[in-house]
Amino acid sequence: MILSQVKNPSVAVEAHGLVKKFGDNLAVNGVDLSIPRGSIYGVLGPNGAGKTTAISMLSTLLKPDAGTARIFGHEVLKEAQIVRRLIGLTGQYASVDEMLSAGENLFIFGRLLGLSRNDARAKSAELLEEFGLSQAAKRQVKKFSGGMRRRLDLAASLIARPPLIFLDEPTTGLDPRTRNQMWQTIRRLVAEGSTVLLTTQYLDEADQLADRIAVIDHGKVIAEGTPGELKASVGIASPELRLMNKNNDLEARQILKRVLNVDAHISNQGMIIAPMSDPELITDLLLALRNANIRLEEVSVKTPTLDEVFLALTGHETEPDAELEEEVGMEMKN
């Protein structure tokens, strides 16, 4: 295995004070990361937070203006060619050749990675099979759907079975079913021993996949930890209640305060909402309401959205996301 030759096999990514400026726009403003081998690390942030720029520096595409980054102990600037042997990059925008067929793409990348003609052909067939693209092997990539393109893109990153894989927003714009498939693939990669760094705009996705999450905003890491730690810091779930009788509102809120030990507020739609750190408490809450004879018209438990996490962490909301909507729109046209 290639990892036996690296300087530091236990830490996949180690970055200190990474900075990248575009003009006077600080796209990445002092990012530190430490990612242990064999884990899934999620970088969570809204559009324009600096996720792609950070990945580009870690994958040798961009030179940092300041700071250092090491991949398995090898410096991205001084040992770029070694780092490139250790990583696979699936960019945010299809990093495959639209003009060529799926099979030709994988063949070319295989040849570039040093495979013989026969091996490159075999590897290409194997990956197409693995990613359910065998039927489309001869079709030009520009005729692919968004989901197929992403799968091919990921397949292309796995030709040399690199120990570290970067996935830049691997599921943005995918329908729920394709997203689930992508999640399964990512989990399988890690089960097979790879380390994955993925970026996402969805808290839900980071929560489902990542062992640790860094939340970034305006080029800075504003929170870091396990999904549990992060969610606990903003409340793991919020019960939303609508009462049969509005006159009970005040009493209900007092009960919430007593049971959950937080202040509830009333949403625009007239629901009573309170963040809660322990889901077990929902039983106590409902019992307390029953005992007080307060009847419920509607009850649900909501997990916090990225926007709420953001609001809690930064005090400002995520900016409107034009690009994301545009991408989803494109997906639907395909």
Added chain:
Amino acid sequence: MEKSIEMRLSNKTSFSQTVNNSLTMAYRGLLKVRHTPEQLLDVTAQPILFTLMFTYLFGGAIAGNVHNYLPVIIPGILAQSIITGSVAIGVQLREDMDKGVFDRFKSLPIARIAPLAGALLADTIRYAIVTILTFAMGYLMGYRPGAGIAGVMEVGVLVIAFAWCTSWIFAFAGVVGRTAASVQGISMMVVFPLTFLSNAFVSVNTLPSVLKWFATFNPVSHLITAIRELVNKDVIGQDFWLTILGAGVILSIFAPLTIRAYIRKV
């Protein structure tokens, strides 16, 4: 299977790897041509149309009749079409470098120069098409080169070598240009004087003095004379060597400029 991937971790790229990577990138260029043969429209249409057009347009006026004009005009059109054919590289490179796939190339442990070298290499097919079509058109119109098929082959090698050198000018435009359209514009500003202000259609002695000076100095004029001597009389004369010199000068200026600008971008 896994074993065959070179597993030794080294930060250097060997010469043989550079050659292999460049050949693979050239193969990619050929695959693209296979998917979109329209890319070859310029190198097929120009030799055919120009040969027909200019021969019948100027033949009577300049050489008395079409038959006598062919040994003069065919080398002229060949040189002109070869240079026009080498322009496409710039736009191709610009478009390629703007695409997502280029990010992947940059993240692979390959020779940095391979995408550029591969694109230049793949264009050989375009130059071969130009050469074959121009002489085939000439043949159909009654041209029988004095040096025979051997002379034609030698000329083929000469013009392809020349195009490899001039294509660096356009590759440079492609690497530094901002958009494909601006690259196209700059390239055309280079191509027209180079190809038309030459001895392609008329003797330079008929030109006014400034134009005459430029046309005499223009390496394309030397290329055309060299082709004429080689293919009509089987002679390698002074112009042959001046052509090699001119091409060498272009190469030694533009190759380093292009590579420097290119490496800075990748």
